[in-house]
Amino acid sequence: MKIYLLTLLAAVTLVMSGGAALAEQAPGHTEGHQHGGVMGAASPHADVKMHQACPHCGMDREKFAHSRMLITYADGSSAGVCSLHCAATELKAAKGKAVKAVEVADLNSKKLIDAEKAVWVIGGSRKGVMTRVPKWAFASKGDAADFVKKNGGTLAVYKEALAQTEKE
Secondary structure (H helix, E strand, C coil): CHHHHHHHHHHHHHHHHHHHHHHHHCCCCCCCCCCCCCCCCCCCCHHHHHCCECCCCCCECCCCCCCCEEEEECCCCEEEECCHHHHHHHHHHCCCCCEEEEEEECCCCCCEEECCCCEEEECCCCCCCCCCCCEEEECCHHHHHHHHHHHCCEEECHHHHHHHHHHC
């Protein structure tokens, strides 16, 4: 039993310390992403280097770069999550902790933008992330309107999208 536990501990340690590095080097890992090679500070997804997996569901934030969010607290700490659903979970768990900024990925460019300045679309035919009712963020009202024309949904602001998420 003792050997089994030591073996299990070694395996967990290996996965925790080397798993991310192995995933970055896996063939095809960067396929479909806009960065090349190893991510660095200049990468449009630099926040993913700090927060590779969502702390609430474990999803790969690079894979979900189009829906990821970054919450920065007044004390300088931050939490990178995969979706608005997990952002709501994070904010609830950190209730009372002062929030400095909430950023969300623009669906088209995958660049982080201020969640309150984003134009949100609630609903539509495109399947959402971690939700039954999809919610997508856009940097421009024109992009959001184009999305609604193609996929349906309703234009909204961050507070409406967050409130809808909290109901789910």
